[in-house]
Amino acid sequence: MRYLTCNAETAIAICHPHSPKKNKKPASPTQAQTVPHFAYSDIVAATNAFSAGNFLGKGSHGSVYKAILHGGALIAAVKKTKPSKEIEILSNLKSRRLVNLIGFCNDRTNCNNNKLIVVEYMPNGSLHDLLHSTKTVGPPGWTARVRFAVQVAKAVRFLHSSEPPVIHRDIKSSNVLIDQKWKARLGDFGLAFRGYVADSRVPPAGTLGYLDPCYLAPGDLSTKSDVFSFGILLLEIASGRHAIDVRHSPPSVLDWAVPLVRRGHFREICDPRIGAPPDMAAFRRMMVLASRCVTSTAERRPTIAEVVECLTAVKKNFDESLMWMRMKRSVVKARGDWFPYRDRSEESVRIDKGGSRNCRRNGKVSSVLGVEYDNGAANRAVRCKSVGSVFFREMKINSVMERFPNQFGFGYRKVRLKRSRSVGLLEHYGNESNTCHERHNDTHNNDYDRVSSTEMEVSKLGIVDKNLD
Numbered sequence: 001m002r003y004l005t006c007n008a009e010t011a012i013a014i015c016h017p018h019s020p021k022k023n024k025k026p027a028s029p030t031q032a033q034t035v036p037h038f039a040y041s042d043i044v045a046a047t048n049a050f051s052a053g054n055f056l057g058k059g060s061h062g063s064v065y066k067a068i069l070h071g072g073a074l075i076a077a078v079k080k081t082k083p084s085k086e087i088e089i090l091s092n093l094k095s096r097r098l099v100n101l102i103g104f105c106n107d108r109t110n111c112n113n114n115k116l117i118v119v120e121y122m123p124n125g126s127l128h129d130l131l132h133s134t135k136t137v138g139p140p141g142w143t144a145r146v147r148f149a150v151q152v153a154k155a156v157r158f159l160h161s162s163e164p165p166v167i168h169r170d171i172k173s174s175n176v177l178i179d180q181k182w183k184a185r186l187g188d189f190g191l192a193f194r195g196y197v198a199d200s201r202v203p204p205a206g207t208l209g210y211l212d213p214c215y216l217a218p219g220d221l222s223t224k225s226d227v228f229s230f231g232i233l234l235l236e237i238a239s240g241r242h243a244i245d246v247r248h249s250p251p252s253v254l255d256w257a258v259p260l261v262r263r264g265h266f267r268e269i270c271d272p273r274i275g276a277p278p279d280m281a282a283f284r285r286m287m288v289l290a291s292r293c294v295t296s297t298a299e300r301r302p303t304i305a306e307v308v309e310c311l312t313a314v315k316k317n318f319d320e321s322l323m324w325m326r327m328k329r330s331v332v333k334a335r336g337d338w339f340p341y342r343d344r345s346e347e348s349v350r351i352d353k354g355g356s357r358n359c360r361r362n363g364k365v366s367s368v369l370g371v372e373y374d375n376g377a378a379n380r381a382v383r384c385k386s387v388g389s390v391f392f393r394e395m396k397i398n399s400v401m402e403r404f405p406n407q408f409g410f411g412y413r414k415v416r417l418k419r420s421r422s423v424g425l426l427e428h429y430g431n432e433s434n435t436c437h438e439r440h441n442d443t444h445n446n447d448y449d450r451v452s453s454t455e456m457e458v459s460k461l462g463i464v465d466k467n468l469d
């Protein structure tokens, strides 16, 4: 449901919030790429006469239908569009982050003075449905959510950095569609504005709950209005709450979440259906970012480029944390009865080796020669299912360990065995002050490798082989 609608005929004012280029004209229609025109009869045939079977969803301008064109070679979505600049704007934009324009149909008699717009078909529905529909398999997990957020932010960054800039003005979860590769794309340019903002005469428009409160008059339009809507979307993604939901008090996700961020109650914001995020520190950064996006002073909001940068870092942290969790799990899985978990009387080493072809192939656990300690304790090590060597090569272990002390809290250390270049987890149950030398007998090269004992003592967080960085 849209809050206000746009009179698109007035939507060609020329300005920019930060670097006004008043004399710069928008691209003329001739500069726009030629957009294929479809005959109405072709659209009717492609949508099976707008049958219920082809129905995809309903928006404020009408229904959206799946269209099978060119004898099945092209699958598209057809929707009605009000007289607006949507086709002109979309014809000048092409990005894998957007739901791109394929063509249009402009049959005045059949379309009731509206145009039919043919866009790329997104088989996995909208982000709104994924987050809120009870019909879908289950709500997306944290990795998918952050990935979607990064992808949408990149779409907005693409729009804002276009020449002239495009302001979407209707960023919301139902306008984020999921493609066949489960990547998020930004669609619905019915309210989009293309040009430089200073002389804007476009009446404010947007959707209730996502609309920037600073955007009260045409002259208030800026790229920061999109940043505000994106901030609301980010809160929605994190909490699984609708932007406005009258079943809650307060109904607005903004009024509910921002005070929680201020009080530092980040866990309460997390969508209860999917539990805690893999990296709480990164989640906190994400929520602080969302709060900055929705701040009431537009100038204090970050640019979308900053948003992309921050979210990309959050995504990386989430990925790394999940990798550690998986690694831990695989180590625990590999633990045999012969290796008592709770026996902390001696030190022990487990090696999750990424380099063994044998392990990768059959996933079997094999024992390796273990560890020699200065205190002479006999220890055993187990090498378990490989979790991928490429990933490890990219890891900056030092920084990872600093960032995720909790990951190491119960005794795992990540090590790389120098000569074999394999990567392993070292489980360190004994006295922290013990000096530990690891001897690893690789089944393939029979090399004995040593992990520096000094580095093991570097910090309580863990030990790191210097060569890793």
Ligand SMILES: Nc1ncnc2c1ncn2[C@@H]1O[C@H](COP(=O)(O)OP(=O)(O)OP(=O)(O)O)[C@@H](O)[C@H]1O
Pocket (backbone or CB within 6 Å): 001, 002, 056, 057, 058, 059, 060, 061, 062, 063, 064, 077, 079, 099, 119, 120, 121, 122, 123, 125, 126, 170, 174, 175, 177, 187, 188
């Ligand atoms: N390209 C597409 N591919 C697949 N499904 C689509 C596509 N575009 C829209 N849909 C479906 O149709 C529904 C309606 O889309 P539409 O863009 O018309 O409206 P909306 O964004 O939900 O609301 P509003 O018109 O108020 O912005 C979407 O929620 C989505 O499920």
